[in-house]
Amino acid sequence: MEAQINAESQEKFAKLRNDYLLAISALKGRNVQVDMHNNITISAKFQVIHPNGKRVFVSDAVIPSGEIQNNVLLRSSDIISMIFEEDTSE
Secondary structure (H helix, E strand, O other): OHHHHHHHHHHHHHHHHHHHHHHHHHOOOOEEEEEEOOOEEEEEEEEEEOOOOOEEEEEEEEOOOOOEEEEEEEEHHHEEEEEEOOOOOO
């Protein structure tokens, strides 16, 4: 009985993880506004989040000085929120 419950739990977890990864992959290339601590806001294109959730990779980032950075790796602990632009391509 316990093995059956454990197998069911693993199946549910695997489905949730797969759904999460599909949702994250659908955001790749979308414009995102990243609000960070110390009143820092970055506009960029979302690329990927590390599977452990600790780092976010963005490209074409406009940093507060106005410079454009091709590739930026952000620590999730520094991020307050991420706001994605709506996909209007469909």
